[in-house]
Amino acid sequence: xxxxxDCSQMKKYNQNAYGDYFVSKRYPDEARLIAVLSDGLGxxxxxxxxxxxxxxxxxxxxxxxxxxxxxxxxxxxxxxxxCQIRHISYSTFSAIDVNDDGHAKIVEEGNPEFIxxxxxxxxxxxxxxxxxxxxxNRKMKIYKIDLKLGxxxxxxxxxVTQSGLGGKRLKLGLRRDGLIVLLKDKLAEHPDxxxxxxxxxxxxxxxxxxxxxxxxxxxxxxxxxxxxxREALIFTGPPYHQSKDAEYARLFDKFKGKKAICGGTxxxxxxxxxxxxxxxxxxxxxxxxxxxxxxxGVDLVTEGILTLTKTLEYLESGTTDIDNAAxxxxxxxxxxxxxxxxxxxxxxxxxxxxxxxxxxEIRKNIIKKMADVLQNKYFKKVSIQYM
Amino acid sequence: MDKxxxxxxxxxxxxxxxxxxxxxxxxxxxxxxxxxxxxVSGVPCLGLCSIDWEFSKAPYVKxxxxxxxxxxxxxxxxxxxxxxx
Numbered sequence: 308x309x310x311x312x313d314c315s316q317m318k319k320y321n322q323n324a325y326g327d328y329f330v331s332k333r334y335p336d337e338a339r340l341i342a343v344l345s346d347g348l349g350x351x352x353x354x355x356x357x358x359x360x361x362x363x364x365x366x367x368x369x370x371x372x373x374x375x376x377x378x379x380x381x382x383x384x385x386x387x388x389x390c391q392i393r394h395i396s397y398s399t400f401s402a403i404d405v406n407d408d409g410h411a412k413i414v415e416e417g418n419p420e421f422i423x424x425x426x427x428x429x430x431x432x433x434x435x436x437x438x439x440x441x442x443x444n445r446k447m448k449i450y451k452i453d454l455k456l457g458x459x460x461x462x463x464x465x466x467v468t469q470s471g472l473g474g475k476r477l478k479l480g481l482r483r484d485g486l487i488v489l490l491k492d493k494l495a496e497h498p499d500x501x502x503x504x505x506x507x508x509x510x511x512x513x514x515x516x517x518x519x520x521x522x523x524x525x526x527x528x529x530x531x532x533x534x535x536x537r538e539a540l541i542f543t544g545p546p547y548h549q550s551k552d553a554e555y556a557r558l559f560d561k562f563k564g565k566k567a568i569c570g571g572t573x574x575x576x577x578x579x580x581x582x583x584x585x586x587x588x589x590x591x592x593x594x595x596x597x598x599x600x601x602x603x604g605v606d607l608v609t610e611g612i613l614t615l616t617k618t619l620e621y622l623e624s625g626t627t628d629i630d631n632a633a634x635x636x637x638x639x640x641x642x643x644x645x646x647x648x649x650x651x652x653x654x655x656x657x658x659x660x661x662x663x664x665x666x667x668e669i670r671k672n673i674i675k676k677m678a679d680v681l682q683n684k685y686f687k688k689v690s691i692q693y694m
Numbered sequence: 695m696d697k698x699x700x701x702x703x704x705x706x707x708x709x710x711x712x713x714x715x716x717x718x719x720x721x722x723x724x725x726x727x728x729x730x731x732x733x734v735s736g737v738p739c740l741g742l743c744s745i746d747w748e749f750s751k752a753p754y755v756k757x758x759x760x761x762x763x764x765x766x767x768x769x770x771x772x773x774x775x776x777x778x779x
Contacts, residue, residue: 570738571704571705571707571738571739572744585738587705587738588736589721589735590736591703591705591720591721592705597710597714597715598705598736600736600737600738610705611707613707613710613711663708663712
């Protein structure tokens with residue numbers, strides 16, 4: 308199963324920093340994902356620092372694997388200081404440690420209970436309560452659940468469940484029940500909605516309920532969606548040994564999922580080996596990049612290094628909806644969950660001619676950087692095979 | 695005489711940075727001038743830069759089977775003219 312995860316946030320009205328903090332990390336080698344959402348006391352910079360510290364510390368604790376998530380959360384719960392004025396703890400948190408088979412461990416301290424949706428029904432998982440040894444009013448819930456394909460988990464900060472509090476329509480705010488109604492309606496309408504869209508939807512709805520649409524607290528919604536992964540393959544660069552061309556071209560041909568070729572020589576190689584003609588756009592360049600070409604059975608064919616360099620730039624800055632080859636490649640990548648790169652190690656000496664007006668990066672380096680961005684910023688699963 | 699001329703502009707990385715991006719106007723200019731007697735299109739890569747050890751002769755354009763080195767709009771048009779004769 309693939310875990311589609313995303314979090315949307317909104318700041319409290321008139322604040323310039325987020326008081327909730329979300330971190331998540333994928334561990335492709337262990338087929339594991341950890342995510343933490345923390346809500347810091349108060350709002351603005353102070354809350355931002357508190358929640359950021361709590362969330363990142365908890366993530367580090369859990370990922371170290373020397374102690375269990377339960378133990379890690381307990382340590383944090385027992386050691387979080389108490390605000391001297393308000394006498395409540397400095398931050399609350401929810402954390403999940405889940406693997407690709409759907410085995411999940413969840414801890415919650417102070418945040419609203421997460422919502423588990425299967426077939427548009429809310430499930431009520433069993434939990435264990437652990438009382439803090441140092442603070443009487445603190446306790447955390449521990450869940451061990453098994454998720455199935457199609458399940459969704461929704462974590463949110465109290466900014467969501469308390470949105471609209473004190474208003475005319477919802478005196479007690481949206482509350483968990485209100486959120487469940489919203490979610491069920493949305494899911495009935497769009498059963499395949501992505502985590503990114505659903506989390507945006509929750510946050511926007513919460514904002515719209517607030518009086519004058521000014522959030523009274525930081526609002527965060529984190530959604531996990533367990534679904535079949537969308538696989539993609541990017542073939543770039545000719546193999547180091549030309550004798551292996553046919554073999555790699557066959558691998559490319561057999562791949563089930565979306566396919567892209569980045570590189571003129573590479574496209575010619577695949578065309579030759581698979582006997583599929585290439586046709587081109589009736590333009591030479593769009594923007595500052597060579598235009599795309601087309602091959603039967605391949606979703607995208609672009610030029611190599613220049614397009615990849617530009618794509619990396621767009622991914623890093625978060626630019627989408629650009630109408631050129633790199634923009635198309637960005638969409639191609641973001642519409643996939645598991646991205647496989649087949650990277651040819653052959654160098655074209657002409658690319659390193661000092662007379663070239665622009666610097667041409669080494670393919671391997673660009674792909675390495677791109678893999679990093681895709682993993683860390685867009686939470687994709689990435690694998691690279693050199694050939 | 696009804697000769698057909700095929701013009702292929704290399705859009706590989708080397709050719710593109712060396713100036714084939716500037717050959718864009720051929721796409722509009724040539725049909726206006728020669729109608730459908732000449733066909734201009736881009737190709738992903740002609741594979742010439744990695745063979746020609748003088749490298750810096752990019753951008754390359756192929757007019758039928760003749761290679762135009764360090765191609766400019768003028769050079770390509772001249773090559774087309776000689777093929778149409």
